Amino acid sequence: MDTFSSPPSSGSTSPSPEAMMDQLQTQLAQAYAQEFLETLRAKCFEKCITKPGSSLSGSESSCISRCVDRYIEATGIVSRALFSRQR
Helix, strand or coil: CCCCCCCCCCCCCCCCHHHHHHHHHHHHHHHHHHHHHHHHHHHHHHHHCCCCCCCCCHHHHHHHHHHHHHHHHHHHHHHHHHHHHHC
16 A cells, blocks of 8 residues: 555554655665666676676685775766756
């Protein structure tokens, strides 16, 4: 049952706007984190894994580590730039 489209039943209270906003922010943060990890995985895998197998070679492991570090660093730079422009 969708709590947003159904009227509250007698005796129950609907969530406060603040609670709904908190829930929405939590869901957006989870979706962003999931998308971030999926993008990171796809990009670094494509770049670093040349011969998929049961384990990573030393060079593949180093490449993935550097790729993840650079991707996180770049995301932080972009985020700071976007947030500073909004102020």
